[in-house]
Amino acid sequence: MSTPMAALTEAAARVAMFTTAVQLGLLDAIDREPSTVDDLARRCGANERGVRLLLAALVADGFVEEVPGGRFQPTAPGLASLHPLLPIWDQLPEAVRTGKPALDMDSPDTATEMYPHVVASLANMWRDAAVRTAELLPAATRILDVGAGAAPWSIAIAKQNKHSRVVALDLPPVLSTTKRAVAAAADVADQFAYLAGDVFSMPLPVDTYDLVIVGQLCHLFDEPTCVRLIDRLVGALRPGGTLALLETLAGGRGAAVHELSLYLRTRGGALYSPETYQKWLRRAGLDAADVVEVNGTPAIGLFTGRRPSA
Structure with a gap:
């Protein structure tokens, strides 16, 4: 120890x-x-x-x-781009004193400025977890990757299932990084299309997707915002489709430091219990499955809910 x-x-x-x-x-x-x-x-x-x-x-x-x-x-491209994030930790004393974050990375403006520089390194950190997740999820042809970033989750699925077709949704400046990541992955570029916009406000197709993936996004927001997001995404699922949330497990490996980081860089972000995620899925009318832990540090849980068939 x-x-x-x-x-x-x-x-x-x-x-x-x-x-x-x-x-x-x-x-x-x-x-x-x-x-x-x-x-x-x-x-x-x-x-x-x-x-x-x-x-x-x-x-x-x-x-x-x-x-x-x-x-x-x-071990990952663009590691030097993470260096500007380190000084944020110097503002932790003030954040603890006042309750005000150093950054509002849960707002579109700040996310647009910061995330294009960091999503590639985050994707590399989640690479093994993404491969395991692709093995666990049900087979799907039409997939929506929400807040795709560098698309680690959907790239892993596309490699496993060459019949799958992915729509990667993210803010316009982030999508340029998404496209580079997809281009760098082997033989999946023709499986991807792109949708630029804010998931909270842009229109989404109804009854369309077999699988909607939300990877490491909910923890950036408070509970009412997460509930609103899930409610919006359920309508995009076809009957029998699956909503998959991938989130850091509260109380798991690396969770304490991760949650302190959220306190420092978001207004309402938090790590939520497995019971909370399952409650949200059931509230939205989905049949929630038990949480499955996938590889990673911090430890990541896979939460799935299936829309009942018509």
Whole structure:
């Protein structure tokens, strides 16, 4: 078990080494092209031994991986783009004192500004959970991916079922990232179409989809907003269709820090209990199934509700 001193030291070290890799241009360099230690030291104007030790620490913590030829590359593209989010944590004392978030990432304006830069890294974090989720969900041909981001959930489904057709819905600036992610995935681009807009206000087709996916979206909002969202999406399901919510499990691995992050960057976001998600699904007229935990840290639960057949 980690002691408080060890936990603090490790946390401080992770932030420092990630910040150093960004400030030296090291992460950007290996994002463009996998490189050796001596190449990076020369290109970044840094000490070779220091670069070697920094890379070893980044590999140990999962930021970077070594590939053949003694070269290094990031484990996910665009990791350096996450660095501007770190200073938000400096505003935690004020947020705890006043109850006011540092950001309103649950508002369309702020989401439009922030999410295009982070959704690719989030998708990589959820990659294994997405593969497991695709195995668990019922077969579906017509799929709506709500708040698609970099589309990890629907890409995994499309790879598993080549007959599926996905409509990825998100705010217009985010959809550009969605399209890049789909293009980078193998052989799924022709299975995707795109719908730009705000899910809370744009018209949705009625009785259309076999499956509607809502991945890591509900936790950004308060309970009345979540209920309103689910009610809107149920109408888009065909009779017999399934609504699937993927959310961090309250009380699970990594949940405490995740909820503190939500407090810092949303006005009403929270982690809700499995019973709460199931209550919302039943309230909307769906037959709710038991929660299934899929892989991930934080731990992610799959909540499904089936619209009764006509």
